[in-house]
Amino acid sequence: MVIKYTVQGALIYLVMASYLLAFAATLLKCRKTGRVLYLLGFITAVFSFICRWYYVRHIPMQNLFEVFLCLGVMIFPISVFCSRTLRIGGHSADMLIGAIVLFPAGFVFSAEPQQLPPALQSWLFLPHVAAYMLSYIFMAKAAFQGLAQFAGKNPNPGKMPLDAETATYRMIRAGFPLLTLGLILGSYWGQLAWGDYWGWDPKELWSLASWLVYVGYFHFRYIFGKKYLRINSTWALAGMALIVITLLWVNLSRLFPTLHSYAT
Amino acid sequence: MNKLHHSILWAALIIIILLILLSIYGAFLGSERAQNFFNSPPLAVYWFVSGLMLTAGIIIFRQPVRLLLIHCGCVLVLLGAMLGSDAGHGLQRKLLGIDKINRGKMLIYQGRESNKVITEKDSQIKELPFSIRLKEFRVDYYEPKRGAVRDYISSLAVIENDEIVAEKNVEVNHPLHYGGHYFYQYAYDTQDGQYSVLMVVSDTGLGLIYAGYVMLCTGVIWHFWLRDIFRQKKKAADGN
Numbered sequence: 001m002v003i004k005y006t007v008q009g010a011l012i013y014l015v016m017a018s019y020l021l022a023f024a025a026t027l028l029k030c031r032k033t034g035r036v037l038y039l040l041g042f043i044t045a046v047f048s049f050i051c052r053w054y055y056v057r058h059i060p061m062q063n064l065f066e067v068f069l070c071l072g073v074m075i076f077p078i079s080v081f082c083s084r085t086l087r088i089g090g091h092s093a094d095m096l097i098g099a100i101v102l103f104p105a106g107f108v109f110s111a112e113p114q115q116l117p118p119a120l121q122s123w124l125f126l127p128h129v130a131a132y133m134l135s136y137i138f139m140a141k142a143a144f145q146g147l148a149q150f151a152g153k154n155p156n157p158g159k160m161p162l163d164a165e166t167a168t169y170r171m172i173r174a175g176f177p178l179l180t181l182g183l184i185l186g187s188y189w190g191q192l193a194w195g196d197y198w199g200w201d202p203k204e205l206w207s208l209a210s211w212l213v214y215v216g217y218f219h220f221r222y223i224f225g226k227k228y229l230r231i232n233s234t235w236a237l238a239g240m241a242l243i244v245i246t247l248l249w250v251n252l253s254r255l256f257p258t259l260h261s262y263a264t
Numbered sequence: 265m266n267k268l269h270h271s272i273l274w275a276a277l278i279i280i281i282l283l284i285l286l287s288i289y290g291a292f293l294g295s296e297r298a299q300n301f302f303n304s305p306p307l308a309v310y311w312f313v314s315g316l317m318l319t320a321g322i323i324i325f326r327q328p329v330r331l332l333l334i335h336c337g338c339v340l341v342l343l344g345a346m347l348g349s350d351a352g353h354g355l356q357r358k359l360l361g362i363d364k365i366n367r368g369k370m371l372i373y374q375g376r377e378s379n380k381v382i383t384e385k386d387s388q389i390k391e392l393p394f395s396i397r398l399k400e401f402r403v404d405y406y407e408p409k410r411g412a413v414r415d416y417i418s419s420l421a422v423i424e425n426d427e428i429v430a431e432k433n434v435e436v437n438h439p440l441h442y443g444g445h446y447f448y449q450y451a452y453d454t455q456d457g458q459y460s461v462l463m464v465v466s467d468t469g470l471g472l473i474y475a476g477y478v479m480l481c482t483g484v485i486w487h488f489w490l491r492d493i494f495r496q497k498k499k500a501a502d503g504n
Contacts, residue, residue, distance in 0.1 A: 114412075115406050115411070115412035115414075117412070117413070118413060118414065118415045118416060118435070118436035118437070119436055119437065121414075121415070121436070121437060122437045173488045173489075173492070174488070174489075176484065176488055177481075177484045177485045177488050177489055180480065180481060180484045181481060184477045184480065184481055187477070188474075188477065189437075191446075191470070192437050192438070192439065193436060193437050194448075195367075195439070195446060195448045195463050195465040196465075197470070197473060198345070199295055199299070200290060200295045200296075200298035200299040200302060201295045202291040202292075202294065202295065202298075205287040205288070205290045205291040205298065206287070206288070206291050208283075208287045209284045209287040209288050209291070212280055212283055212284045212287065213284060215280055216277060216280040216281055216284065219273060219276050219277050219280060220277060222273065223270070223273050223274070223277070250291075255292065256291060256292075256294075257294055257295075258295075259295075
């Protein structure tokens, strides 16, 4: 664990602090203060992302530091979209998720700027990575709803709140097309850059496995509906576990020699 | 849901779970061994069975167009991948007499031309029906002559019957597509920059795969997003 004594680092810590304070305030029923702090954290995160962009002079989604910074920015618009449009709760959990995804950017991964290698200079860079990151946030929220279902709690607001299982389904419906786009754009890009639309690379296989878990979820839920709520939620949690492996384990462990080796 | 429908859905579920487990197993093998594993005879059986089950599902279930797009897209991807595999190329050779190079490399010196490809599978030398001239090879750097590489560029001309029929600067992410093959920048002479190595990849089945991708994406977006949006709009309109 390394503390970053840079402006970039300070900005990240500021965002983390705001998200955590927002979380604490929401838990203490000061919802308005929580919302203001969350918004302030988001604005700081956007500023920090723009600084990074200006500093490295390419879209900052290249290494794990930049990816996690970007996740810390995306969490806010998604949680606003989910609560306003889809009427999904878990606002406070999002604040915590925001602080958690920024932790690796703040303390673990190196912020050493890198020039974009030839393979990453493509119009597919932004849509491929952005689709995946957005979908990962939706799937994280789905996993949270799944956990709530296991715990017998209902985090969703309103007079007629959605039950946690339906909310899980709704989140996965929102995230799945993005997951599919990420996979397919990646495959198309692989064909252009490496001459292979599918190279059986460990990262590709883990990402296929996580995509298939959600495919399996849809088929299972189509067969059984709401008969086995816990199994439905287990699919959502398993999907999230595979996503974490795809995003982190593949790049950090020496077990998987991969072409997607932008990690360290 | 009658018995037939039920059993097909169960089979689909088992096929999906099996592929999840196989993918995870393959991830531990590393890409080269995983590729061999997924192309081995038992796995070929698996791919055929999943293709057949998908087709059975498409025929037996009365699916709306959006779900048909998704499932037919998957079938097309499977078909394209089978056609493009080593086995698919071998089958074409036997049945149709088309002897196409699936994968290989060619080395061309600057100013010269060549039509010889060393195949990846058995290191044979095969000839293309046209030749490729390397007009120039160069490496671009972010800062002049040092630091990180920005790009590797081979200026190529395709020559058929002593005439130039195509020209392209092949660089990373921008292959040349000609005569049923893609040509990629693969390696180069690190000492003097005198030659460039191109990777040659057959495009057999790729059209099917891309068509499948488009169908799959359209179907998924339609099924999971657009339907909800339209429904909500309709509800709002009815409410007024």
